[in-house]
Amino acid sequence: MTLTPGQKGAALMVAGVLCMTSMDVMAKTLGLRIPVAQIVWLRFVSQAILVGSGLILTRHTLFSNSHIKLHVLRGFATTTSSYLFFLGIIYMPLADATALIQLGPVMVTLGAVMVLGEKIGRRRIMGIAAAFIGAMLIIRPGTSVMTTTSFFPLMGAVSFTIYALATRFVRSDGPWTALFLQGFFGTCFSSMVVPFFWQPIALNEVPVITALVAFGILGHLLMIRAFAAAPASDIAPYGYAGLLFAIIFGFALFSETPDLLTLMGAILIVGAGLYVWYRERLTQARDTNG
Template identity: 35%
Template sequence: MSGNLRGALFMTLAMAAFAINDSCMKAVTADLPLAQAIFLRGALAAAALGLIGLYRGRLRLRFARSDAQRLGLRSLGEVAATLIFLTALRHMPLANLSAIMQALPLAVTLSAALIMREPVGWRRMAAIGVGFCGVLLIVRPGTDGFDRWSLLALVSVAFVVVRDLSTRRLSPDVPSVSVAFLAAISVTISAVFLLPFSDWAVVGPTQSMLIIGAATFLIAGYLLIVMAMRVGEIGLVAPFRYTALLFSIVLGWAAFSELPDAITLMGAAVIVATGIYTFYRERKVGQVVATPVKAPLHLR
């Protein structure tokens, strides 16, 4: 099996793991308060990442001042994105939320061009514009099909952009597992501050299994996506991140009896098509500048 084929397989499995994590969190937050669920999952994920980092000898907590500042900004983006994403997930179909999140590569490309002055040609800019039209098809502002929680999903995308751009500016010697560990700790601590304003429910066997499953698949997704980026060319492997939408549609139907309507599917198709074209253009010109999975640290 070639490196690119293995990378595509690892990326696909990573997207499946993240989709299962999201499904577990959506199911468990139907019974448990959101802050409690985030705290319990975060504590398990942080412990696992800490052990992985110690085992590999890559867990560091002291960094240069510039990296520490970027890590602080990244953690802020991670915390806000996680809280907003999971809040939206409680109130809207999994597939619809996943479809909106597929606009992330386009949003990162645009932000990198505007904020970091990275070169983006007119073809990619046109693709970004078309992709965001696909987002409008899903959100449908001003129509009967408008869902206000979709706007919350867009806010989550904005904070993920902050997270990913901050990650891109970290020094190469900052271990990925250390970044992920700090992000997990940050999300868990944020939940601790929210606990006094939230109820604490009894955790039964079903909720326990869902939380353990969410943490397990979250860590599995992280490890698989790192493996994908190490064995394959990013321009060929990265488009397989869009398989997350397929997994979300299947899991949303199987677990929650949710299916997106035709307009949502059309918008998702536009986003995916323009995203893949953007990856293609980046690979063609030798500029992979807008791939969030370059620093694969998802802790939503």
């Protein structure tokens, strides 16, 4: 059976999201035994070494002189978001943290308005507002459900927004160079913190760490392939499959069952994200057609 570019891109995107959710599971498994700083450092240093080695073997450029400051910003933002996401995943139910992380794409739209001066209509503003209402349903301020750890994935989504907006300006450097520089500068920033938390790693933890690193790199590679196979506007909604995987893994591996309000909040966030994506596609189509 021959897949169309859209089908191939969707399949690669879902596979990539599955790998990233699997990485989150590994992080949650390790997080109570190994410091988060160590997990983040191991992830980035492995990414830098493996992707960098591939670029050297294929005689590609490792560093881009044209956007180096933006790559430094991307490295700082992705390091910060990784710390915060992993902390949220470790100390919150997997589905709850993942649902809050899904605010990222909606916040990118909001950030594009505030930073890049892009214009959005009333309907997309309503979609963004709905996503934040969904987040409040999960966090539930003023109730016993709300914890300090709820803010980790929320602030992680802010850092991710900075990373995503900066990435828009470095596309001309190519995905592989951008992936290497993400790992390189992520290693630089995480190396400033990890010495204060480093501890010996037990031998039985090595397979889990190896799986975390492998899932993280494979997930990024699959997503790169997905965006190469089909337009980003066609496959972006498939990224929300990560929430479904998180609910399944949370239930099967950690005996976590989201309550009704959490599910309602997650549905609002995903629904709002899909609606904002739909409105953006309509706007792009209108601009293209004149």
